[in-house]
Structures are given as C-alpha cells and as structure tokens.
Amino acid sequence: MTDVREPEVTPGAAADAELAVAPELMATSLSDYLRGSYLRIRGGESGVLPVVAGIILISALFQTLNSNFLTAGNLVNLLIQGAAYMLLAMGEVYPLLLGEIDLSIGYVSGIGGIITAELVKQQYGWPWWAAILVALLTCAVIGLVQGTIITRLGLPSFVVTLAGLLGWQGVMLLMLGTGGSLPINNTTINNIASGNLTPLASWVVMLAIVAVFGGRMWLRESRRRKSGLVAPPASLTLIKIAGAALAGIAVVLICNTNRGPLTPIRGVPWVVLVVLGVLAMQTILLSRTKFGRYLYAIGGNPEAARRAGVNLAMIRTVAFSLASMTAGIAGIVYASRLRSVSTALDGGTLVLYAVAAAVIGGTSLFGGRGKAIHAVLGGLVIAVLDNGMGLQGYSAAAKFVVTALVLLAAVTIDSLARRGRIAR
C-alpha cells in the first residue's frame, strides 16, 4: 500500500445515505430522530405513519358526512367487522414476504369456519377448543400441501393457489350441502365476535398488555443503550410506550361506553384480543426467530439465502402453511360474527381484500418488506372504508371502486419507493 487515501464522501451522497438509514438507528437525540423520520417519509421509506394519518383523515371525512360514524357503537362494530380482514391480511403477509402470493386463503378460511361450526353441533358435541384446534390444524395441512406443490414441483404460487381458490370453494359448497347454511349454536364460538370483557376486566387486560409491551421494550432498549449497541434515545422509547398506552386507553374508553340501544352493552370485544394475540405472535416470529429472518432473506435475495445454507423449500412451505392457519383463525372469527357459515362467504373478495389490506398497510408485493402490524392497519383502512361508505348508504359498486383506488394508490407508492431504492 503505497498510497493511502481517505475515502471521499460527497455531500450529496451523504444526504442520500441519510435518507436510507432507519432514523432510530443513528439518531442520538429526539430532534435528530424527528428530522430523520421526515427525511425518510420524503424518501418513500415511511413506515406506518402515513397509514395512521390516512385512517385519521378518512375517519374525519366520514364524521363530517355522517355524525354517527364516530359513535362508540359504530367504532366497536367497525373493529369487529375489520377483524376478519386484519387476520386474513396477517396470513397473507407470509407469502408476500417471500415475494409470492396465496389466493386460496379466502376459501381456506371458510373451510376453517365450517369445520368449527360442524364439530360443535349438537350431534357431535365437541368442546369449542377442540373444534377450533382441529379446524386450524386442517387449514395448516391445506397450506402445507399447497406449499409443498409450489416448492417441490417449482410451480408458481399464483397458479397453485388459484387452483386452491377454485377447489376449496367447491369443497366448501360440498360441505355446506343443500341447505347452504350452517348455523352455530355454541355460545363460546359465537362470543368470539359478539362477546365482551366486563368493563373492569377491559381495563385490567389493557393495562397488563401495555405493561408487558412497554416493560419489555424499555428493558431491551435500555440494556442496548448500556452495552453501547445501536438503540433509539430513551425519550423515543418513552414516547412509543406512551403512544401504546394512549391507544389502549382510547380503545377501552370507547368500548366501555354503553353502546346498547336497549340493554346496556359495555366492554372490549373478545375479538380484539384475538387480533392482538395473533399480531404479537406473528411479530415475534418474524422479528425474533431464525424462521422470520430467513423469510425476509428469501424475499430479499433467494440466491444469497441459498448460499448461506437456508433450506428454501422448507421455509417457503412452512410460510404457506402458516398463512392458511392464520386464515383459519380469520374464518372462525368471520363465522362467529355471522353466527353461521353459508354459501354467501365470498372467499375471492375476502382474499383480494386481504392482499389489499397488507399492501395498503405497507407490505411490499415484491417480497422482503412487511410486518404483521401493516396487515392490521391496512385491514383497519378497509374496514373504515367499508363501514363509512355503508353508513352513507353507498352501493356496493361505489365501495369497490373506492377501495380499488386506495389499493392502487398504495401499490403505486410501494412501487415508487422500490424504484427509488434501486436507483441509489
């Protein structure tokens, strides 16, 4: 080495680099962090903030059009309606992270609902938990079979799961038989969507969730700060915890307001806990386990993952299986809300809403980018649109058109952000 030079960094390049780095990774103070977030939003790497802003905006719009929109009764109703979309979208996140798609999960969720409804019928008399377990296992096996066909035979997931969409619809019609409807008489199953915690229990559960979430985050990030690892500033950790607490308090306050027209109805619906539970488990699976890490790696660069010794076929198959199992949960919630499963279940529309929800929330269709929380927020957007336009008395036609436009906008943003990254 005769000639040792310092690598030169031009101011322009430095600004570009700043855009691409996650703000909490390099910010040392809160003001730095806020500036970094602003730069990232401008650079198309925005995280969840734009979706949250979008939900607030749409809600404000619907409230001005119809003052019933922001009533406690309607908001809780909206959460219950949206739960199935959120759960299905969380299922769809697994294949989307791989850069694949699963079109079958709409009807697979129907199968999950039917199996649950069938097994708790008087003539079989299964306990509710056993029925749910068998339904979810069946859905997981369906996903395993489809995933195996996709990975072992090397067929495109689009075509295999399109066959799944048609095939499982047929199976569903077959199982429902001539009546075309299967009522659910089990109270526990029906209470998933229509039962509530008592107001006191709502507060206790909410405080427990915020305490566990906040405590874990605080411990982890302060430990990282102490050992000199990359960590956000303490003030930001506190703001995040406070945000979670505020959101929790708001949800409980709304849900604890009496929303019964005749008899008083109060408390947080069970289904909110189901969604939060699936969200927590999926978040941990994706961000804290090898399986999650490999999903992102395969979505980002399958060849790199293969060379690193990752078993691509196995990870992909398990991802499809998890997608179908999560769809099974969605199906049970959906059936619980309607207290029955019928041929009216439109798995085609459901799955397209699920893909739309995941993408609107910020999951990339091109693989490698996405989180469970994206699916929940996107599902909320779909539910708000659906509910708000329903209140206005818009036709189904108008709902489809508006949802389409929102989806188109979200995909455009995703695509532009991706192009921006590649150009760098």
Place this chain on the structure above:
Amino acid sequence: MSTADTPTNGTPLLELRGIEKHFGAVQALTDINLDVSAGNVTALIGDNGAGKSVLIKCIAGIHQPDGGQILWNGQPVHLKTPRESSELGIETVHQDLALCDNLDIVQNMFLGREESHRLALDEEDMEKAASKTLAGLKVTTVRSIRQPVASLSGGQRQSVAIAKTVLWNSKLVIMDEPTAALGVAQTTMVLELVRRLADQGLAVLLVSHNMNDVFEVADRIAVLYLGHLADERPAKELDRQSVVDLMTTGASTRTAEPAGGAP
C-alpha cells in the same frame, strides 16, 4: 482471524498439485501447481477463458478436478461440495456478493449462522461480534451496522461481504474481481481491507483483471494462460509489461532477467 490460526511455517495452507480439469473435449486446466500461504495475498490473473473461474471453483468445491491433488495444511482433501470446502475454512466472495438488500449489516453477516438463545435470536451478541469484526478490519465508514445493506455504497457492500468471511473464521478467502464495479476511493478502501486480511494471518486468493490492484496488494502473482500456469512468482520479481506478456502469450522474455536480482 488471529495469528494462532496461522499454520506452521513451511507448509503452505493450500497446495495444488497437477490439477487437471476438462469439460468434454475442452481441456480447461492442465497441470496446475500452485501454493497459497497464510498471511499472503496471492493474485490469480489471466485473460478471459484462461481458466481462473474453473480453478477457483475447484478450490471452492463447486467443480471436482479430473486429476491432481489438493492439499490442505499438507493433508490431501477431496472437496465434493461447497459446504465441504466451507467447513475447512474456504470462503468465496462472489462478484455478486450474495447480500440481502433488505437486511441490515449484522443480519447479512450472520445469515445462515444466526446465534440464538433458546428460540429467540441473540441480537446483542451478534451485533457485538459484527461490530468487533468490522472494527478489527477498520471498516469505519458505515454510519450504523443496523442500516440496511441497500443503503451502502459499492465499496461498503464489498467490505461487508469480506468481513462476513472473517467473522466465520475462514482461513482462505477467495475473492472474485472485488474491485470490478468500484470507483477509485472505494477500490482503495477494499484493497486496504484485502491487505489487512492477509496481515491478520488469512490466506487470500485474489482473482483480478486489474493490473493496478494486483501490484498494489499482491505478495505473489500467478498468471494463467489457456489453462496452463504460465508463471508464478513474488510480485516484486514482475512488472506490468511482463505480466501482460504472460497473460497474452504465455511467456515473457523480460521475466527471465528480473531487474535487480538473480533468477
């Protein structure tokens, strides 16, 4: 990684003895004899089609030679798969680097060999180890090791790919055209890194077209010409013109009388 891994003096880390390889009627490699020692940068150069890629693929376990012997620390070895050569401590940094753009530096460096505590990933240990390795190699231009690889410059990406091999305790690092796509400042950065790897006791086999790079870092230069080893000697005994002659004609009149020393 440390000098303790350096084998005893005398035995080269990797010895190729009469390596032959043909694809059908095409003789790709003929009687290649080459020693690669720990602590040295050995440059492997040659024109297109000279057999550089086939040779490194034989060492990396992707191809199996049809004749000859590969000795590792003096022991004959048969490398049937890339995994087997990787287990010995041979890592190849390919031209495409094999990095996941959406993962950060730590995640890329540990990809496939993540440390976990029970079922959860042990992010803190991995981050500390990655940070230590990068600091040891004096890779200091990255702002944060938690930034996604997509946001890095070409030279930084190359550095991450190289640091990954150090982290995994490789003994021989094969680099395929590491500076091919880099600018001047980044080339300097990567070449310094290559030098530092050798100084830390690793053996480096550098495949390159670029004469400047080769003369800047290589201790020894091996020139391939149409599947033969045209010449192999310390870099000091060669100059650019003689290397170009060797690459294009397989012989050089100038090498017979190296400047300032007996042959």
